Amino acid sequence: MTLKKSPLWYPYSQHKTMELPIKISHAKNCHLYLENGKSLIDGISSWWCAIHGYQHPKLNQAITRQLHQMSHVMMGGLTHEPAQKLAQKLVDITPNGLNHVFFSDSGSVGMEVAMKLALQYHKNKGDSHKTKFIALKKSYHGDTCGVISIGDPQDGMHAQFSSIFPKQFFVSSPQSGFIPDHKLLNQEIDEVATLIKKNHDHIAAFVVEPIMQGAGGFNLYSGEYLNQVSKLCKDHNILFIFDEVATGFGRTGKLFAANHTQITPDIMVLGKALTGGMIGHAATLATSQVFDAFYTDSDDDAFMHGPTFMGNPLACSVALKSIEIFEEExxxxxxxxxxxxxxxxxxxxxxxxxxxxxxxxxxxxxxxxxxxxxxxxxxxxxxxxxxxxxxxxxxxxxxxxxxxxxxxxxxxxxxxxxxxx
Ligand SMILES: Cc1ncc(COP(=O)(O)O)c(C=O)c1O
Missing domain, CATH: 3.90.1150.10 (Aspartate Aminotransferase, domain 1)
Structure with a gap:
C-alpha cells in the first residue's frame, strides 16, 4: 500500500510510490508505540530533537503549568517572563559575546533570520554591496527559499531550485577530519582564502554547520578549520554564522559545536533540541557588534521581522526546563x-x-x-x-x-x- 492521494501531504515523499508510514499511537522514554502494540526504540530522536526521549515528566509539567498561565501572546508591544528568562539563559550558556536573542518558530526560519541579519548589518553600516554568502558544499540549512540558496547546489535535496534562487559562493566540504590531517586542512583553508580575497567586497557572511554537517551526510570536521576561517572572515569584514540547529545541545559531545573552537561566531542559530523536542522553536543569537548596527536613531535601521509565534511561552518555558535538566543531570x-x-x-x-x-x-x-x-x-x-x-x-x-x-x-x-x- 502506498500513500496515494492521501489528504495529509508527507515530507520528502513521492506519494505514488512511498509506502504508508508507520502509525504511532504514543511515545514514552525512548520508545515509539505502534497501534498494534509493538514498540520501536527511537534511534534518531525524531530528527535529533527529542534529547530527553518522550513524556519526560518535568517537561510535561513545565508545559502544562505554562498552559494554565497563557499559551501564547504576541511579542509586538508585549513581553513575558518565559521569553525574557530564556533569552538571558541562552546568552549565559552560549559562547561569550552572543548577547542578543531573536526567537522564531523553526530552524529554517531561525536561519532565514540569520541571513537577513547579516545582509542588513552590512547595509546599515553602509556596505550595501555585501549581499552574497559563502557556504560549504554538502551543507543543509533548512527548506525555506532563502536558506535553500545556501544548501548544497548540486547534491543537496534542493538542487532543482539552484537556478531559481540567488547564486551563492560554495567551497569544498571539509574532508580533513575532526582530528585534522594538516596537509588537507591547509589546502582547504587556501581554497577559502582565495575565494575570500577575490570576492570579499560582495560577501556578507560565511555560513556553516560547525563540526558536523548533518543532512548532507554527517561529515565531521575540526574546530581548527573553523578557527582559521574565522580569522579570514574577520580580516575581510565577513560575518561568521554558525547553524547549530542540529549540533546544539550536546550532539557533538560539547554543549555547542562552537565549544570545539576558540571563537565566538557573529551569529548562531539554535533549534530542534532547544525545546527538548517538545514544540517547534528557534533562537538566533547575535553579538553586540551585530546588534549595535541596528541600534541607531533611524527606524529604517530596525530589524523588520516578527513571526507570529516568536517567543511562544509554552516553547520558552519548556526550553528553560530542558536546559535545567541538561545541566542538573x-x-x-x-x-x-x-x-x-x-x-x-x-x-x-x-x-x-x-x-x-x-x-x-x-x-x-x-x-x-x-x-x-x-x-x-x-x-x-x-x-x-x-x-x-x-x-x-x-x-x-x-x-x-x-x-x-x-x-x-x-x-x-x-x-x-x-x-x-
Ligand atoms: C543544520 C540545520 N539547519 C536548519 C534545519 C532546519 O530546521 P527545521 O526543520 O526546524 O526548519 C535543519 C533541519 O534538519 C538542520 O539540520
Missing part, C-alpha cells in the same frame, strides 16, 4: 558514555560494503559505498524493533541522551546484524 557525561559505547559497538562491524564508520558525541554514522546497500535497512530495523531512517549512503543513530545502555546495544546489534546478512 550532567547530560554531557551521559553523551560521553553514549559515545564510548557507540564507538566500541559500531567499531566491531566489519563489511566490505562500508566506507567509513564515524562517531562523535551522541552520533554514530555508517557510510556505505553504494546507497543501494541501505535500501532495505529501514524495514530490517523496524522488524528488529528499532526506528532508523537512512538517507543517501549513510545510516546513522542520534539516540535520545536518556537511552539505556541495553537499548543502545539493541540499535548497534540491529546494524551489526544487517551488515552480517
Amino acid at each position: 550532567n547530560y554531557l557525561d551521559k553523551i560521553a558514555l553514549i559515545h564510548t559505547q557507540l564507538t566500541e559497538e559500531l567499531g566491531q562491524i566489519n563489511s566490505k560494503k562500508i566506507k567509513e564508520i564515524r562517531t562523535l558525541g551522541g552520533l554514530g554514522v555508517i557510510e556505505v559505498h553504494d546507497p543501494k546497500t541501505l535500501e532495505s535497512i529501514q524495514k530490517f530495523a523496524v522488524d528488529h524493533g528499532v526506528w532508523l531512517r537512512p538517507f543517501g549512503n549513510v545510516v546513522y543513530t542520534t539516540p535520545p541522551y536518556i537511552i539505556k545502555s541495553q537499548d543502545l546495544t539493541k540499535i548497534t546489534q540491529t546494524l551489526t546484524q544487517f551488515f552480517k546478512e
